[in-house]
Amino acid sequence: MLAALSCSAGANAFSLALFHDYREFVDRGMVTAQLSGGVPLECPDAVAVARSGNRITLSVRVAPPEQTTFCPTVTVNLGVMAAGSYEITGRMLSRDGATLESDTHRVDVLPIEGRCNADPALTPSIFANPKDGSVARFIERVNADAAFAASLGNPVVRPAGFASDVAFVYPPLDDIPLAMDRLKQSGLFSTIWRNSHVCFSPSPPDVVATFVEYFNVGLDHYFYTGDAGEIAAIDAGRVGPGWSRTGKSFRAVTVPGCPNAGGQTVVYRFHGIPGVGPNSHFFTRDRAECSLVDKSAKWNLEGVPMVASAPNADGTCDVLSSVPQNEQRVPLYRAWRPFGDSNHRFTTERAVVAEMVVKGWVDEGPVMCVLPPA
Numbered sequence: 001m002l003a004a005l006s007c008s009a010g011a012n013a014f015s016l017a018l019f020h021d022y023r024e025f026v027d028r029g030m031v032t033a034q035l036s037g038g039v040p041l042e043c044p045d046a047v048a049v050a051r052s053g054n055r056i057t058l059s060v061r062v063a064p065p066e067q068t069t070f071c072p073t074v075t076v077n078l079g080v081m082a083a084g085s086y087e088i089t090g091r092m093l094s095r096d097g098a099t100l101e102s103d104t105h106r107v108d109v110l111p112i113e114g115r116c117n118a119d120p121a122l123t124p125s126i127f128a129n130p131k132d133g134s135v136a137r138f139i140e141r142v143n144a145d146a147a148f149a150a151s152l153g154n155p156v157v158r159p160a161g162f163a164s165d166v167a168f169v170y171p172p173l174d175d176i177p178l179a180m181d182r183l184k185q186s187g188l189f190s191t192i193w194r195n196s197h198v199c200f201s202p203s204p205p206d207v208v209a210t211f212v213e214y215f216n217v218g219l220d221h222y223f224y225t226g227d228a229g230e231i232a233a234i235d236a237g238r239v240g241p242g243w244s245r246t247g248k249s250f251r252a253v254t255v256p257g258c259p260n261a262g263g264q265t266v267v268y269r270f271h272g273i274p275g276v277g278p279n280s281h282f283f284t285r286d287r288a289e290c291s292l293v294d295k296s297a298k299w300n301l302e303g304v305p306m307v308a309s310a311p312n313a314d315g316t317c318d319v320l321s322s323v324p325q326n327e328q329r330v331p332l333y334r335a336w337r338p339f340g341d342s343n344h345r346f347t348t349e350r351a352v353v354a355e356m357v358v359k360g361w362v363d364e365g366p367v368m369c370v371l372p373p374a
């Protein structure tokens with residue numbers, strides 16, 4: 001199989017980099033691979049792409065010494081990839097076809113639907129350039145034509161304030177790749193791109209808070225918060241009677257110095273809609289679980305109180321060599337009461353989970369990795 005390539009700026013060593021139109025690997029939008037060589041690479045009209053199931057191998061040759069036109073980098077369009085796990089290898093070959101260097105990446109391509117926005121606080125979410133060049137005319141059409149607005153996901157639209165782009169603002173839990181694909185399929189835009197964070201180098205330190213556990217004996221409810229204002233209000237009895245500290249706590253990053261660093265992603269906090277959902281709070285960092293909770297129409301999003309990383313398949317948390325032992329992340333377990341007014345309890349202690357199971361609660365296992373109590 002052959003795939004078209006293009007040339008771009010060089011690199012210092014051979015490497016494979018993978019990119020997606022929507023900056024997340026989903027089963028719509030284009031995937032591209034970039035092969036960079038520490039030596040000049042041949043610039044043919046095509047680069048060899050071999051596929052065997054979910055294994056893809058990209059091969060490019062080094063340029064002959066006498067060649068004056070070469071590519072430090074070649075880019076291969078892999079097209080739309082179906083949901084699944086892939087192993088993608090880039091190979092730099094000698095003139096006679098021997099492999100000189102290779103680089104392999106494993107990529108999980110996910111279905112585009114069924115997850116919450118990875119960063120609900122980042123707005124506007126998407127920018128796009130109308131093909132007809134008129135920002136004002138496009139905004140007027142969205143505001144006047146309800147069917148047209150619905151076809152785009154009912155965004156709030158406004159001038160981006162630079163170039164000739166329109167800024168799209170979606171509800172905080174609407175996932176951005178799906179919205180980008182909707183805009184792309186409309187065929188109305190010459191460019192579509194999404195907002196993102198930029199990290200400083202060096203980044204400022206993370207802001208860490210202690211999340212305090214409370215119990216209400218009358219409600220038989222547990223509640224955690226790391227918000228200083230909420231803690232003060234609960235301790236002062238301003239949120240209702242019956243709340244007291246259990247003495248349990250954990251710590252978590254509330255403001256990361258560099259967002260999405262170290263595998264830490266946002267944790268969503270929900271509260272049951274009065275008269276519809278449980279009189280309870282719920283935390284999850286799982287974007288698919290967040291989507292199910294949101295679509296149930298029984299919960300309101302209250303914000304993203306912290307960031308956390310995912311536990312490993314065996315329930316452990318990664319050990320970071322640069323972090324002291326008492327600062328290593330630990331699993332945060334979740335127990336659920338399936339009877340009465342639904343409630344969850346979070347804890348870093350397996351003994352607490354066992355205690356709740358004896359009372360009829362369900363052990364939902366480790367749901368995220370946080371910092372241990374101070």
